[in-house]
Amino acid sequence: MYDVIVAGAGVIGGMLARELTRYRLSVCLLERENDVACGATKANSGIVHGGYDPEPGTLKAKMNADGVEKLFATAAELHVPASRCGSMVVAFSAEEDKTVKALFARGQANGIGGLSVLSGDEARALEPALSPAVTSALLVPNAGVVCPYQLTIAAVGNAMDNGAELKLNFEIVAVTREADGFTVTAADGQTVRGRYLVNCAGGHADAVAAMAGDGFFTLIPRAGEYMLLDRAEGERVRHTVFQVPTKEGKGVLVTPTADGNLLVGPTATRVESAESTETTPAGLETVARLAAKSVPTVNFRQVITSFSGVRASVAGGDFIIEPSKKVSGLLHVAAIDSPGLTSCVSIAEYAVTLLRGMGLATEKDPAFNGERADTHAFRRMNDAERDAFIKEHPDYGKIVCRCETVTEGEIRDALRRNPPAADIDGVKRRTRAGMGRCQGGFCMPYVMRLISEEKQIAMTDVTKNGGGSKQLKGRI
């Protein structure tokens, strides 16, 4: 019997699991996929939002305002790539200039410091690639970017290092409330028992709520399509460039990523389910067209991949972070769409406060260590440091992924360190092997061999992302 079961290992569940390990609690994190960060967490803009956007008084406004500094601090503690590059919201007409001013006012109401309204020329002076058609811009200096899946991997890893348990491929099919707690049953029949259950199930949170007997909300899945461009385009802009929301939608952003690429997107299309993550010709065309509106010089010949993520929103628009009114011991942390990533640390802290209110005893664990070793230390070394390190650890001398310069040592580390990668995509998210311009064309066979070795499985059982995603069909 665990003290707390956290359902869902996205950025929210992962950060909450880590937050819970600060206390003398047994924590079990359940995830339906073969890795953490596999839902909306792995496919979003990776933006740390300034906090000017949410309606004042909402949970979103509160969590966003409180979350920015906490997120940057946590990213630093976990050695996750993040950068406070600042953002801009650009307008293209007198009408949109008014919206920029309204966003400035809303930012003031939300208590966001440092905002200013720039003229088109002032904006272009800061960001020369901006379109000549830009008429004004809101400058948001506290905003930035973070790598959302690396943040989650690091948070879960740190939680595990502090005693939390992670169960992958645990697809919840039943939740039973008993006298002393919950029994959660997976598709394959295994069960986990816990005194408290926190529903952080992302795109499946409404289903989990219903299984627990409290299905009071319905998520509206909306897909956002993106294109990721080569590092050669990574300095096209320095800030995250948003567009003023229009009738056509929220507009697309053009942003450097925490890893030095350029990201453009997203669309916002109502789709069938949280699994509807296919890209569409129309979606990608829209992204390219709208991105070029803000930054006409984006070179789309440098696109290295495109992807789509499904956000879990609700009709009301605000986060649902509240104890169940029907089922005692159940806490919902649901409908976490934007600015969920920015808010994740604040949400985790708030969730712990709510659990305490629900009766959870929270005694600090003096053994808790919030630091996680820097998995990218090798990448940042100079030649002399590398030379010395390789002499101690020869596997770091062998470069496996040439596009992103990832070594065998880093890949083996990713296959061993909490939470250990189990498949090709898991290695990619942890090390960037296969994430560069050749998209794994050269390194995939070698990565597969390392997975096969480290996991003691046959090459033919190596998967792209678990389940039926085996790459090979057998021996010749």
Next chain:
Amino acid sequence: MKYHDIVIVGGGPAGMAAAVAAFDAGVTDVAILDREEKLGGILKQCIHNGFGLHKLGRELTGPEYADVYRAEVEKRGIAVYTNTMVTAVSPERVVTAQNRSGVLTLSAGAVVLAMGCRERSRGALNISGTRPAGVYSAGTAQKLMNCEGYRVGERVVILGSGDIGLIMARRLSLEGAKVEAVCEIMPYSGGLIRNIVQCLEDFGIPLYLSHTVAEIHGRRRVEGVTIAEVDDKRRVIEATKRYVPCDTLLLSCGLIPENELTRAAGIPMDPVTGGALVDEHRQTAVPGIFACGNVLQVHDLVDYVSDEAEIAGAGAAAFVRNKAENRAAVTTKAGNGVRYVLPQQVRADGGEDVSLFLRVVRPFGKVRYTVSDGERVLATANRLKAAPGEMEKITVSRDKWQNVTGPVTVSLEELA
């Protein structure tokens, strides 16, 4: 810092031939750096035959062709650093690399870049749909089959009719897979005619020209693809979309010279070839740094890679022995019907014959090529046909180069 007269980056066919040529030109302190365990590059996975007909006068497989050159490298005692990946080349010819022993810094009298190329990925093609297992670039599938011994798929669609795609269509068929279709977005194939006959027609595999893969389906593993005809602007014609069930999609949609080191060294590039701008010795605009093989321009045949590498190797040797090269250069230009001409600069002043290599913009019937400096015709050549997939070579004899000062243009006219 260790010094070598010539450091060669990459030990595939280009790197090996350049090393041998440099050695034979009298510079014996030559080193090859290669990231793999064994020299040979991509040839190691090309187990089909057809290599060496032009260069060696016999038909070999890829590994056999590589063995010929590897033996020549060994015979000369050329230094070889395997499992060693070059991470930087400076304009001052300092080469940084790393291997399991540590970080290596070498200074060089001359550097020859021979890193080869990579395949265009699914992302670069921007094919929409899901992102399941079973989408391979043709070369990755080739490596898994031929070097590792695995089957990659049972029902396969191939996008792109470049030579690797065609070779893989046959290879997959021989291993019992069903190749459902080869789609080519252009109205003609970019592959060699002999490969279309021997790899598709002989196996009854349909080739759909002006067709593309519009969408990929399947959540964990590919379950099918939507293929469609495209119009003359390569846009999908909606009404022609059809679903083809398959478990694997192979991409053979072009090769991209792998010039990250070149760009980082500040070497000026040709946007058309994707390689460095070079003179007739294959010297880049940075003195003492040469380039050859698929990192310079994508070749059809390895035989021609070896030829080009010999030019670069000899050029590097000459540079090491006598660094001054002060003759003014004339530029070359692609004229009517010609996509590019290489080398982009010629310094010859009548000392030697210089061959110009080029590709055409589309297929033609009978053509006549004319090389002209605007005033005089330097060379002409007639051909029965011309295709973008087949590199053309026109040699301008040494006497014609005298007194050429203006740009030299190669153009073609289609003959009736």
